[in-house]
Amino acid sequence: MVYGYKFHGKWELNYAIWLDENLIEWQRPNEVFQYTMNDKVHHYTPDFYLPKTNEYIEIKGYETEKDRCKWRDFPLKLRILKRDDLKLLNIKC
Numbered sequence: 001m002v003y004g005y006k007f008h009g010k011w012e013l014n015y016a017i018w019l020d021e022n023l024i025e026w027q028r029p030n031e032v033f034q035y036t037m038n039d040k041v042h043h044y045t046p047d048f049y050l051p052k053t054n055e056y057i058e059i060k061g062y063e064t065e066k067d068r069c070k071w072r073d074f075p076l077k078l079r080i081l082k083r084d085d086l087k088l089l090n091i092k093c
Contacts, residue, residue: 011059012047014091015081025051035067035073044070046078055079078079 002020005028007013019026026043028048034041046056055077060067063082071078 003077008047009059009061011061011083011086011091011093015048015057015059015086016092018091019048019062027051029056033070033074033076035070037069044067044074046074053077057081 002016007016017028020093027049028047029045032043035044036042037058046058048059049055050057051067053085056074056079057072058067058078058080060080060082071080086093
């Protein structure tokens, strides 16, 4: 349920609502994952975790070099959902 959670924009909120409407269990992850960029270690936490499929979800409007570094170093199953992916799910962007 979306109440009590903070989201980084409407796309994340609308995705959380979609998950709830489709009875898909989700969590806001609090694990921190390391990645390197320009020879420096940084930290990253994806937007969602889906326990049933054991995958992390990142909602992304546009892709940057920083994002590609995060995703390249991510050690677990990560799915990136962009505008077109959300539209295919009938999620308002």
